[in-house]
Amino acid sequence: MNKQELVDAVAAATGQSKAAAADTIDAFIGTVTKAVTKGHAVQLVGFGSFSTGARAARLGRNPSTGAEIHIPAAKTVKFTAGKAFKDAVNAR
Structure with a gap:
């Protein structure tokens, strides 16, 4: 599964638009990346x-x-x- 397929699956499961699901996934990945980069x-x-x-x-x-x-x-x-x-x- 690539990122676009993940976005499609999240959008279908939550009823969100694909743009909103993509923004949510990007925010999640960014937040995890920042936390792990800082050593958390x-x-x-x-x-x-x-x-x-x-x-x-x-x-x-x-x-x-x-x-x-x-x-x-x-x-x-x-x-x-x-x-x-x-x-x-x-x-x-």
């Missing part, structure tokens, strides 16, 4: 949690030459699925 975790009960993590610096290899390269430390975004979400995915 965002927990949506039943869905999951968004947070930041740290990836340590490490040595890697260039696949074409085999030469060692230094990969710097970086922050990363983590998503941990909630129990209800996991159960819904696993209920076949």
Whole structure:
């Protein structure tokens, strides 16, 4: 599902116009992005949690030459699925 399909599904489920649903989704994504960027975790009960993590610096290899390269430390975004979400995915 891409963003437009998500907008269409939210608009159909809520009875909103597609423009209003798109604005709501954009506001949600923007708010979560700002919170996680500032180091806060965002927990949506039943869905999951968004947070930041740290990836340590490490040595890697260039696949074409085999030469060692230094990969710097970086922050990363983590998503941990909630129990209800996991159960819904696993209920076949």
